[in-house]
Amino acid sequence: MKRSRSGLLLIAVALVLSMSLGYYVMAAKEPIRIGLQAPITGPWAYEGEMARNCVQIVVDEVNKAGGLLGRPVEIVLGDDQGSPKQSALVAQRMVSDKVVAVVGTYGSSINDPASAIYERAELVNIGYGSTAEKLTEQGRKYFFRTCFRDDKQGAFFATFAVNKLKAKRIAIIHDNTTFGKGLAEAARRPIVEQKKAEIVFYDAITPGERDFTAILLNMGKQNPDVLYFTGYYSEAGLIIRQMRTLGIKATFVGGNAAVNDEFVKIAGLNMAAGALQTQEPLPTDLDYPQSKAFLAEYIRRHKEPPSSPWPVYAADAFKAIAAAIEGSGSTDSKVLMNYLRNGLKDYPGITGPISFDAIGDREGAIYLAYEVTTDGKFVPLR
């Protein structure tokens, strides 16, 4: 009895010793803590969850390869619930937790207050779903984003319509929302400047309306080859239906909010088929070797690919931060900021090459045109 008790004591002492020793070893390699701010709960919970999954994959990859600067990486998760108020609280917590940099967040209006706080704390933060032009127009030095600005999509449409669709007469209709109007303007500008095609019609509808026959009639009489509609799917479905009923044959191209399953449902399959959309490539349509490997790993873990383009931009935001830490050999925020702006050139991200311009926007623009097939699927037009 006594023997076994002392034996137990010995084991306990050994356990305690080994644990503290382990702690000692870990402390020598203190982890690099990187924040992930995402809407884990709330209306965009699905998006937030996918972003977390995507970032986790690249973090595991980095740790398996020995971490950054020989130190393991640890993610500090902050749930902003898709609300601006919560977003500010999360940002303050990230700052007091002394993370090295932050990945986040999804919505533009949610990202704005957080990035203001990160700016004051001089903390590098990389948005992954916030596409509003305004965010990088405010002179913030520590804000970057891996997703593309709304106006890049407009420029993509201009090139696509003129070079690929060989359009000569282009009509643009927007819906007077900040997003829709911005995209329409961004599409119109390059077309007018390049003078290879003509804008024959440019007008707006009111969202929530159902009857667009008046505006479509006017448009139809200008004989456009292509209509670019930059609003949302509910109006887009009605517009394509009404314009086909009026006998207008122009190719319908939607912005990245216009064409989805609901669009097909409202328009009816016979009218929706052949409609095009300019959009960020879906994860399943990315063509780089690193993207294929990433997607395979995601499917292995979660059974299905991410359903929207945004979470992959979160993984790329993390990869950019990791590359900056490795490349500059530092975790100092100012060094990282300078490296991201000047040192990181065409880093092979999952969504394509990553470089940032002077105001923190990602350079280049990677969009695809998608087509609605006769059985209602969305496939990239090649």
Added chain:
Amino acid sequence: MRTGVASAAAVSAWRLPCRVKMVVFLEQMVNGLTVGAVYSLVALGYTMVYGVMRLINFAHGDFFMLGSYLGYTMLVTVLAQSSLPLWVKLCLATLISMGAISLLGVLVERMAYRPLRKSSRLTAVVSALGVSIFLQNAAMLIWGARYQAYPPWSVPEARWMLGGVHVSLMQLLIMGISLVLMVGLYMFVQRTTVGAAIRATAIDHDTARLMGIDVDQIIRIIFVIGPGLGAIAGVLLGLYYRQIHFTVGWSYGLKAFTAAILGGIGNIPGAMVGGMLLGILEMLGAGYISAAWKDVFVFLILILLLIFRPTGILGERVAEKV
């Protein structure tokens, strides 16, 4: 540069060749009359209730919305499997939806309006708003907040070119059905005994009661006819645009209410004229000024009319109001 393109687009309709201009104008008129016919049908509900009870029934737009949803549900559930011809299915869906909404109308009147008949008019209006909010949210809970679409097979797609003008079967149906219903209603109110009782009640409840008219019964009849017509308009709207949403009652209710005022509220021919006029004004505003300013244009006309002719277009000439 920006203003150059915008103004070029805005006046585009004016710069076309003469013949094309005529065709465009005619097509705008056809589309305007179609929308106007729907407005008229819904406006009748507002105007009849106002004529008899001096109550603006804000829940009327939601009867219209529920009618649209019920028609949709009938088509995608019970009638989807049956082998009846399409027009029978459509008639059945419309009739069932109409019946159910009429019943709902009577129920709402009994529970939300009759207890308040002796209180101030404002109280009844607040009650109507309450009913509207209730019905809208009920619809959202039952059918969901997403857009629903009438099944493609249910919509008659036939369309013709008449002298260069596109006209679809649905447009003719909407205009035809509305016209028949409105004329029928007018005859009913003007030529039958019940119609006479309705007119008498509209002038004075107490005197009507002294003449042996059951005022409660008359009001019940009003709440059968109004929501019933709204339900028909709802199904027609669903078939025309295919897309329905639980907020549709609010936007169309507001337009129909405007139409009723435009024509002179409480006046049946006024509702018809008001609805048609509103539909045409909208289309012309959208076609020749700017689609984005469509509503501004419509409500500007309403404000001007209220300032210079507050009783509406047909408001003064007709003494009795139903």
